[in-house]
Amino acid sequence: MGSLFVAAIVPGVLLWTMLQLFNVAVAVIAVLAWMLVAMGWRYATKRPVSVLLLLTLGILTIKTAFTLVSGNTFVYFVQPVIADVIVAVIFLGSLWTARPIIARIAPDFYPLSASTAAHPEIRALFRRLTLMWGAVILAKGAITLWLLLSLSTASFVLIKGGAVFTLTVVATVVTIVWSAAVVRRQSPLQPA
Known part of the structure; x- marks a missing residue:
């Protein structure tokens, strides 16, 4: 924090x-x-x-x-939109690989043994979370661009922070609840 x-x-x-x-x-x-x-x-x-x-x-x-x-303030404020699109494409593109992005970064947040990470339900969770976060990041970019094009600079700065923060918090809560539900169903699975 x-x-x-x-x-x-x-x-x-x-x-x-x-x-x-x-x-x-x-x-x-x-x-x-x-x-x-x-x-x-x-x-x-x-x-x-x-x-x-x-x-x-x-x-x-x-x-x-x-x-x-x-x-030109537009370039100053549009750069995060470009970054969001690039990151979203990376997330969504990783779905066509053996290890989507969430599978790669999950151990940074919760230690997983190799056998736990290889479990089919955990792998499916990683794919679904990668898809969800790719969509969230894309939505964040779209919201930012829409606000940038429709509001004054001061209003944009004020509203964008709250909107993006709220979207990120909701997605984080969904990630935690969804992950906990999958882990509970797989009770024999233990952290590394």
């Missing part, structure tokens, strides 16, 4: 507040400054800095520079 707060909630609130108080230029600079401070704090406190965080900071820097030079 701490990482979500630092990487998503604070930047969203900061962006919306700066848009209300100042303008787009101040808002995007404030968000970039926040991310730089957060990164600097991780370095200063000897906490690990993930490649994903560095990549996010790099993309944010490019988006901010482009927005400041061109004055």
Whole structure:
């Protein structure tokens, strides 16, 4: 939850507040400054800095520079839509492989033995969850694009965060409940 707060909630609130108080230029600079401070704090406190965080900071820097030079906020806000489409295609495309994405990342959230992961009902669960999350990510991108095209910038920033957060929480709860139900039916299966 701490990482979500630092990487998503604070930047969203900061962006919306700066848009209300100042303008787009101040808002995007404030968000970039926040991310730089957060990164600097991780370095200063000897906490690990993930490649994903560095990549996010790099993309944010490019988006901010482009927005400041061109004055075009659309590119700044449409980038997550493009990323969502790419990630959704990866999730859905992985359904044609022996191990869909959820099967690959599940052990990061819940330790599974190889025999448990190979169980037919668990494999079916991984496929269904991969399909569901691919659809959720695609829906997130579609909602973001629709909001971006239909709302003012300030309203977009305010509403998008809540809409995406709600969708993600609902999908997470469904994932947990669905997984627990499958594991309960397979009571002999134990974590690694």
